[in-house]
Amino acid sequence: MRKLISLVLLLVVAVGIGMSLSGGPFGAEGERDGPHFRRDQVNFGRYYVHEGVQETGAVNIVSSVVVGYRGLDTLGEVTVLFIAATGLGMVLHLRAAGRVEDGREPASLVLFTGCRFLFPLILLFGTYVFVHGHLTPGGGFQGGAVIASAFLLVYLGCRERRLNERALGVTESVSGVVFVVVGLIGLAFCGAFLLDFLPRGTAYLLFSAGIIPVLYLAIGFKVGSELGAIIDKLAERAK
């Protein structure tokens, strides 16, 4: 009986939400001009493709959407990752009391040499990906993930090398603060959080697109240090 009542209630709520949302247009071709929206504000996709490059200065439209138009969502994503990494660190830290000594043999010469040769190249590629996020495909998340995979390679090749946890924490905190401060400067001087306050510059050049490269630098360092810390903690526990 209770199940039936809750099912009916759920149905009523679902129908109510559906009815109230059916009046508003979402994304698709807007046929009418209402009092609260204009037609070009409804056609998001087409609007971004046509106006994105002029409006944000970023040639890569994906990053103009991710960091320009939807910067607040990106801040939320970075926060989610931060909370996940913190929770993992907490859980692993609590159980890390009885640590087992590493009894395995060291990596082979081939793996060791390959790791030493590839590590700087992967770091360089990761840095390139997030520094050029507004020009070429990629961005902060991708670059940070590539950098974290370089740390993973170091773990595979040279097991005794440990990442400096303190440096990782400081990097992560500073880049998070940079993200929020850039947003607050926009709020203070231009009237909206994360609004672009820097000059757009010439498109296709490295120093262009206003705050997007700055935010991508912050995201790249933050994601790289967070994922690197996760790898480091798990590797320490896996011994």
Place this chain on the structure above:
Amino acid sequence: MIIFQVLLIVVMIAAALYAVRSKDLMNAVIACALVSLMASIIFFFLHAPDVAMAEAAIGAGLTTAIFIFAIHRTVRHEEDEKAD
């Protein structure tokens, strides 16, 4: 080009099925990494290099490593049962 993409998708589905059916967790994780790798190549052919990069680095690289670290801590129960 179409044939190549179909091949990628077939490999992807086969790896996904193997990951679900496999008894060995390590093999399942490697099959999952293969699914991610194929997905990233398909994303690249669909003109979404940003997503392809993220999928290759996170899906095929870091997630696999994290799974392997976790599986490393577990014990094989099947072998115990066989021994009994």
